[in-house]
Amino acid sequence: MLKVNDINVYYGNIHAIKGVSFEVNEGEIVTLIGANGAGKSTILKTISGLLRSTTGSIEFLGHNISNTPPHKIVSQSLAHVPEGRRIFLQMTVQENLEMGAFTQDGSKLRQDLDDVYKQFPRLNERQRQIAGTLSGGEQQMLAIGRALMSHPKLLMLDEPSMGLAPILVEQIFDIIKALRDNGTTILLVEQNAQMALSIADRAYVLETGKIILSGTGQDLIQSDEIRKAYLGG
Amino acid sequence: MVFLSYLISGISLGSVYAMIALGYTMVYGIAKMLNFAHGDVIMVGGYVSLIAMTSWGLPVWAAVVVAMVACTVLGVVIEGLAYRPLRSAPSLAVLITAIGVSYFLQNSAQLIFSPNPKSYPVIINGSLSLFGGKLTISYISLVTFLVCVIIMIALTLFTSRSKMGKAMRAVSEDKGAAQLMGINVNRTISMTFAIGSALAAVAGVFLCSSYTTLMPTTGSMPGIKAFTAAVFGGIGSIPGAFLGGLLLGIIEAMAKAYISTNISNAIVFAVLIVVLLVRPAGLLGKYVPEKV
Ligand SMILES: Nc1ncnc2c1ncn2[C@@H]1O[C@H](COP(=O)(O)OP(=O)(O)O)[C@@H](O)[C@H]1O
Numbered sequence: 001m002l003k004v005n006d007i008n009v010y011y012g013n014i015h016a017i018k019g020v021s022f023e024v025n026e027g028e029i030v031t032l033i034g035a036n037g038a039g040k041s042t043i044l045k046t047i048s049g050l051l052r053s054t055t056g057s058i059e060f061l062g063h064n065i066s067n068t069p070p071h072k073i074v075s076q077s078l079a080h081v082p083e084g085r086r087i088f089l090q091m092t093v094q095e096n097l098e099m100g101a102f103t104q105d106g107s108k109l110r111q112d113l114d115d116v117y118k119q120f121p122r123l124n125e126r127q128r129q130i131a132g133t134l135s136g137g138e139q140q141m142l143a144i145g146r147a148l149m150s151h152p153k154l155l156m157l158d159e160p161s162m163g164l165a166p167i168l169v170e171q172i173f174d175i176i177k178a179l180r181d182n183g184t185t186i187l188l189v190e191q192n193a194q195m196a197l198s199i200a201d202r203a204y205v206l207e208t209g210k211i212i213l214s215g216t217g218q219d220l221i222q223s224d225e226i227r228k229a230y231l232g233g
Numbered sequence: 234m235v236f237l238s239y240l241i242s243g244i245s246l247g248s249v250y251a252m253i254a255l256g257y258t259m260v261y262g263i264a265k266m267l268n269f270a271h272g273d274v275i276m277v278g279g280y281v282s283l284i285a286m287t288s289w290g291l292p293v294w295a296a297v298v299v300a301m302v303a304c305t306v307l308g309v310v311i312e313g314l315a316y317r318p319l320r321s322a323p324s325l326a327v328l329i330t331a332i333g334v335s336y337f338l339q340n341s342a343q344l345i346f347s348p349n350p351k352s353y354p355v356i357i358n359g360s361l362s363l364f365g366g367k368l369t370i371s372y373i374s375l376v377t378f379l380v381c382v383i384i385m386i387a388l389t390l391f392t393s394r395s396k397m398g399k400a401m402r403a404v405s406e407d408k409g410a411a412q413l414m415g416i417n418v419n420r421t422i423s424m425t426f427a428i429g430s431a432l433a434a435v436a437g438v439f440l441c442s443s444y445t446t447l448m449p450t451t452g453s454m455p456g457i458k459a460f461t462a463a464v465f466g467g468i469g470s471i472p473g474a475f476l477g478g479l480l481l482g483i484i485e486a487m488a489k490a491y492i493s494t495n496i497s498n499a500i501v502f503a504v505l506i507v508v509l510l511v512r513p514a515g516l517l518g519k520y521v522p523e524k525v
């Protein structure tokens with residue numbers, strides 16, 4: 001479904017991503033784990049067009065999207081929930097969801113809103129609330145709900161568990177599993193390696209801009225290297 | 234009665250400031266930049282409407298439409314050529330560019346229309362006489378105020394209800410996230426300039442009509458005052474620009490009437506400074522601390 005082939009990304013002189021290749025197949029949860037600063041967010045931003053790779057290609061559903069501007073990528077059914085949620089804090093919950101449906105045909109808006117509200121009852125109770133006043137967990141749900149409004153086939157999530165209490169982290173991961181079971185392919189970026197590996201079909205480990213390991217979620221959870229580096233022994 | 238007539242002339246003047254301030258605040262609110270050339274777009278609107286009325290013999294409403302079209306195109310071209318390449322540049326670079334654009338427009342107008350003032354027709358004659366002739370309100374004052382209120386309400390509805398208006402607010406909060414929603418940020422900002430400049434054209438017609446003269450620097454002082462009004466009301470806030478413009482006009486009219494014509498501008502700015510000391514975000518602005 002998604003094929004990332006030998007991308008290199010620079011911030012000025014900083015070589016942040018060094019020849020990374022990986023792929024995501026339809027129906028999978030694939031996770032990209034790695035320490036802070038490894039380059040996880042940079043990869044997702046490059047896929048969604050906010051940053052450009054100087055080499056290689058990014059193929060999605062058979063099309064090369066490496067030169068597609070970011071605002072045209074979402075209508076190809078690829079959605080990105082960015083790190084730190086980045087919801088529109090001064091807009092209401094419902095307006096945020098409407099922005100998620102920006103590229104969609106307006107006639108389906110009501111139906112899509114109802115679907116998201118059914119999936120996230122917390123948002124349903126808070127339709128007219130200003131998003132900046134939501135709790136962290138609710139904001140994350142809104143960020144995911146907003147991305148779902150564009151009917152993505154592939155959903156990229158950047159550290160959805162960041163800053164959330166363990167019980168909320170579990171809720172978010174349950175939501176991610178449910179999304180996959182309903183047919184959405186997931187590319188999950190996490191620092192919380194334990195949780196991410198436990199739900200992932202396959203995983204890639206990123207270190208200073210390079211993929212150093214890959215395998216199934218189960219294999220990596222059991223690998224000594226990973227246990228030492230990311231799972232605290 | 235005398236006080237009332239000063240008040241009315243203040244409201245009339247303030248309505249013109251408010252129209253200009255609405256354009257300023259719109260562009261600032263969405264694109265997060267101070268378009269210091271906004272006042273000069275007003276001047277261009279003045280010349281275009283003057284030509285449309287005197288040389289082409291068009292009626293006032295048609296001249297307003299022609300000026301709106303011309304200023305919309307001008308605003309979009311300025312944004313595309315001068316500001317868009319600086320989208321990720323420091324805001325100081327953008328500010329300096331805007332000042333450059335302002336002088337460019339003024340000097341171009343001097344070249345084309347000469348620096349000499351041209352007389353501008355009063356677009357609406359006649360007045361309403363109240364209290365047995367003790368108080369007269371000119372129709373132009375009434376129309377100016379009415380048009381200003383309509384513009385304010387229309388802009389408020391546009392940004393709060395329409396899909397494009399909401400997209401503008403999204404762009405103003407977070408350009409990156411807006412792009413991830415599929416919003417074309419460049420096009421949205423162009424659209425903002427188009428609206429702001431179309432408003433500038435309308436303001437230009439009312440401004441010139443109340444001054445009854447027009448020259449290449451006509452837009453510059455009202456531009457600065459309208460910017461002040463926008464800050465006064467809370468920059469980025471649509472009702473704030475309206476309120477700020479009206480109050481500024483009223484303060485100016487009162488200062489002229491009761492204190493001194495010579496220092497009326499100084500008084501206006503003194504009031505602004507006091508207001509900003511007490512309410513740094515302006516009257517209706519929300520104080521948003523810089524994110525760290
Ligand atoms: N805007 C930026 N400018 C310069 N360097 C950056 C920028 N964003 C990220 N980097 C650098 O790129 C590297 C990868 O960052 P990032 O992709 O955010 O890592 P991660 O998401 O894995 O924590 C880091 O070394 C970071 O310092």
Ligand SMILES: [Mg+2]
Pocket residue numbers: 037040041042083158159
């Ligand atoms: Mg990151």
